[in-house]
Amino acid sequence: MLYGVIHQKLPVMSQTKAALRLRAKEARFLLSPSQLAEYSSSITERLLDLLDGFETVMVYAAKAPEVETSNLIAALNRRGVRVVVPIIERETCGLRLSYLPDPGVLVPSTFGVPEPIGRELPARPEDVEVVVLPMLAFDAEGNRLGYGAGYYDRFLCRYPHPKKIGIAYSCQQAECIPAEENDVKMDCIVTEKGINRHNGSGP
Numbered sequence: 001m002l003y004g005v006i007h008q009k010l011p012v013m014s015q016t017k018a019a020l021r022l023r024a025k026e027a028r029f030l031l032s033p034s035q036l037a038e039y040s041s042s043i044t045e046r047l048l049d050l051l052d053g054f055e056t057v058m059v060y061a062a063k064a065p066e067v068e069t070s071n072l073i074a075a076l077n078r079r080g081v082r083v084v085v086p087i088i089e090r091e092t093c094g095l096r097l098s099y100l101p102d103p104g105v106l107v108p109s110t111f112g113v114p115e116p117i118g119r120e121l122p123a124r125p126e127d128v129e130v131v132v133l134p135m136l137a138f139d140a141e142g143n144r145l146g147y148g149a150g151y152y153d154r155f156l157c158r159y160p161h162p163k164k165i166g167i168a169y170s171c172q173q174a175e176c177i178p179a180e181e182n183d184v185k186m187d188c189i190v191t192e193k194g195i196n197r198h199n200g201s202g203p
Contacts, residue, residue, distance in 0.1 A: 024137035027171040039192035040068035058084040061114035097123040125159040135168040142198030143177035156184040
């Protein structure tokens, strides 16, 4: 009987997350190009303060209309920070990592995500100190909702040591994100409105 109860609850959780994803996408869609650029710039400034002093930082390469990260990557490279980007492996449902000293090598790849395909410089997950993650939705407790494939959650469950910073626009905040066992909580969440620290820590 217990199995039956659990089995019935799982679709409800899935439906809730699907509704939250749709709502967050709709909210983000309503932002104008000028708002996207302005908010991304504000988030970049906050991130550069947060990341001061770190030597190896993993940053996602953004696709529209995510928070833009090209200026962040360029600024970190100018600082001498070793920038690492993830590469999606659909066959393993995992991520492999590459250093990115030259963002000019990025090309649209899996799911339209810019990746340094053919120009990879392999990086070790153990060397990453901070991970900057995209979010579709988030809540005030530091819970993150991604696109649903679980690539980042699996990676961070296997390599839990880096500080975890989720970034999104404030309109993507939800009242409550239902968290499952494998969902990884953020140490910090950064929006154009400010920085929220969680887990009793943060950069």
